[in-house]
Amino acid sequence: MRRRSSLPVTFLVPTLAILLVLSMVPTLYAIVIALQNRELSAPGYTWVWFSNFADLFVDRRFLNAVWVSVKWEIVTVVATMVVAIGLGVLMFEVAAPRLRNIYCLLFIIPVLLPRVSAAFVWKFAYHPLYGIATYPYRLITGGLIFDPLSKASTALFAVASVDVWQWGLFFAVIVLKLLETLPPQPIEAARLDHAKRWQIHAYVTLPMLKAPLISLMFVKMIESLRSFDLIYVMTRGGPGVATETLDMYAFSQGFIESGKVSYASAMAVLMMIATVITFTFLWKRVQA
Amino acid sequence: MKSNRLAAGLGAAFVLTASVSTAALAQAPVCSAPVKVLAQPRDGLTLLEDSKDEFKKLSGAGFQIDYLNENDRRAKSRADASTVGNYNVYYVDEANVALFASSGWIAPLADYYPAEYDFADFDPGRQKVATYDGKVWFAPLTGGGDLMVYRKDVLEAAGIQPPKTLDELIADVAKLNDPDKGMYGIALRGARGSGANVWRWMPFFKAYGGKWFDGDKPAFNSDAAVKATETYLKLFKDSAPGTQTGSWDESTGAFLSGQVAILVESTPLSGMAVDPKTSQVVGKVGFLPPPAPLPGGGYGHGLAIGTKANADDASKKCAGLFIAWATSKENEKRRLDAHQFGELNRTSILSSKEFADIYGADLGQALADTGKVTAVNFWQDPRWPDLGDRWGIILEELVTGTRTDIKGGLSELESYANELVKKK
Numbered sequence: 221m222r223r224r225s226s227l228p229v230t231f232l233v234p235t236l237a238i239l240l241v242l243s244m245v246p247t248l249y250a251i252v253i254a255l256q257n258r259e260l261s262a263p264g265y266t267w268v269w270f271s272n273f274a275d276l277f278v279d280r281r282f283l284n285a286v287w288v289s290v291k292w293e294i295v296t297v298v299a300t301m302v303v304a305i306g307l308g309v310l311m312f313e314v315a316a317p318r319l320r321n322i323y324c325l326l327f328i329i330p331v332l333l334p335r336v337s338a339a340f341v342w343k344f345a346y347h348p349l350y351g352i353a354t355y356p357y358r359l360i361t362g363g364l365i366f367d368p369l370s371k372a373s374t375a376l377f378a379v380a381s382v383d384v385w386q387w388g389l390f391f392a393v394i395v396l397k398l399l400e401t402l403p404p405q406p407i408e409a410a411r412l413d414h415a416k417r418w419q420i421h422a423y424v425t426l427p428m429l430k431a432p433l434i435s436l437m438f439v440k441m442i443e444s445l446r447s448f449d450l451i452y453v454m455t456r457g458g459p460g461v462a463t464e465t466l467d468m469y470a471f472s473q474g475f476i477e478s479g480k481v482s483y484a485s486a487m488a489v490l491m492m493i494a495t496v497i498t499f500t501f502l503w504k505r506v507q508a
Numbered sequence: 509m510k511s512n513r514l515a516a517g518l519g520a521a522f523v524l525t526a527s528v529s530t531a532a533l534a535q536a537p538v539c540s541a542p543v544k545v546l547a548q549p550r551d552g553l554t555l556l557e558d559s560k561d562e563f564k565k566l567s568g569a570g571f572q573i574d575y576l577n578e579n580d581r582r583a584k585s586r587a588d589a590s591t592v593g594n595y596n597v598y599y600v601d602e603a604n605v606a607l608f609a610s611s612g613w614i615a616p617l618a619d620y621y622p623a624e625y626d627f628a629d630f631d632p633g634r635q636k637v638a639t640y641d642g643k644v645w646f647a648p649l650t651g652g653g654d655l656m657v658y659r660k661d662v663l664e665a666a667g668i669q670p671p672k673t674l675d676e677l678i679a680d681v682a683k684l685n686d687p688d689k690g691m692y693g694i695a696l697r698g699a700r701g702s703g704a705n706v707w708r709w710m711p712f713f714k715a716y717g718g719k720w721f722d723g724d725k726p727a728f729n730s731d732a733a734v735k736a737t738e739t740y741l742k743l744f745k746d747s748a749p750g751t752q753t754g755s756w757d758e759s760t761g762a763f764l765s766g767q768v769a770i771l772v773e774s775t776p777l778s779g780m781a782v783d784p785k786t787s788q789v790v791g792k793v794g795f796l797p798p799p800a801p802l803p804g805g806g807y808g809h810g811l812a813i814g815t816k817a818n819a820d821d822a823s824k825k826c827a828g829l830f831i832a833w834a835t836s837k838e839n840e841k842r843r844l845d846a847h848q849f850g851e852l853n854r855t856s857i858l859s860s861k862e863f864a865d866i867y868g869a870d871l872g873q874a875l876a877d878t879g880k881v882t883a884v885n886f887w888q889d890p891r892w893p894d895l896g897d898r899w900g901i902i903l904e905e906l907v908t909g910t911r912t913d914i915k916g917g918l919s920e921l922e923s924y925a926n927e928l929v930k931k932k
Contacts (some may be wrong), residue, residue: 260587260590261590317798350748367750370908372910449859458700459904460911461901462908477893478894
């Protein structure tokens, strides 16, 4: 009996201890630094407590970065899920099993590309003079120039399209595989009741896949928070600050422009708090 | 007698051993581990990697260069030098040498640069840029000022003489801009950064009489800065596509591919423009100093000794030897032979017959003339990258139209500058 009760402890304690050290030490250190005024170029520091946080709320670039991050999160998650479900259902309905496998192989390739490589490829594809993505526009308009990465109104969507290209196609494969695992009886029953194809998916298959689709959405939400490399390579947060997300602004303040590591840490701490609250709230809503 | 012989034999053996060990000591390798270098891509450094064995023979160890583009190199070297100090040698430039030197992240070079490598042979302008607070901190890999590079054929076809003044330049750029024929008047830099858009904007600022500080008081929020920005934005209307969020690569790339009539850029462009490997406009290009009163932007990049990774004197000597070898006359001659114009810094090479044979008299004359108007346009202070990068973002916003109030942007920068001054 005693043996049985000690087994979970034996397995849990070391792993939890490692996890605690790995997650808590940097987090606590970030919180401590956020309360100081450390800068890379100066060895000394003083405690400024919540002054960095107060400064953030009157910093126009920080407020802009919050808004850009929210937009980025919404655009990339919604577009990825729409593309994934749309393409997944389309393949399920239209393609023969053999063709589906070929599509799956093709759709997985973009996500296998390192993010930085994908960003460079698309940055060139969006070049106003030579880019393949801007070529149709030049062709239709007789040579007019379209530079999506240098316009504030289009830059975020242009970068988001690369994110969706990588993850939307990959998720489409997962959605297809999920559809293939569903039991055929409910679908057959719906067909016998003369349900149309879209009705079968809207009212039968997709509701049956609610739990895995929500999990996919959460995965994408977390992944979208880590899009620093993609945005950094394609726009560096520009034009101006139009695509400057919170992580990019924090990096910029910490290492590129000012060396203000405490100020950057304050941003990171706020991001962490906001993320924890948002995800907890959403998770509870979904559970309910 | 026997003991005398023994003593003599022992004495001889001692002398022999002593001289052998002295010789061994004299040839002891300077480096005990490979030299780690953080740099930005340069043709000269790529060429240097072909001679790795030569350095190994000289020092006893090899070297490894990690490359990052300019902005990333600046960010990474700053982060590395101030924290872990992984690199023995940093690539520094005119914009961050003051910060690196005043923060103690790099060591004075002269103390570890072997005399036989002749530092005094470097172009005096580049030596000046490498000097901060009376000490030399880096050995130049590249440097110079600005040149106006223009398409002779395009200007001739339009019946336009190369502009000699800024007003003429503004008028000519508008006339030469013909997007329907794939020709753009000019190519500027729009991408944020003290070494990117701000670098190209500063000559206009200086030409209109602007200055950064008056003592500790910011003086840049002036009519000169407004006029300079208005001129820059006006010229940007005729700048090649892609340059609005681009920098050196995009603007010079547009010119070298034959889409730009005139541009004022850093001197290495002139070498690229006459090289068939990099240019589609060879034989059609003319060179002149920047139109008056634009001053050239004096700059210099080079290699410096990191202090954290080189904690003791022996490591610093090793790093110093690497820098001296990398920037030696022999290596610079190899760069000349490979037609790497932008990588030449020594007067003995720039004034050589081989240089004149390769690049011609016109370019030599233009370089000599532009030297007279080359100036330091930036604020020579450790806080310059901070201030310059902040202005770079505001300027990028103005260039791309995400903000339109020039005065508002300058006032925002002034508030930021006041904070920087307070912190000193």
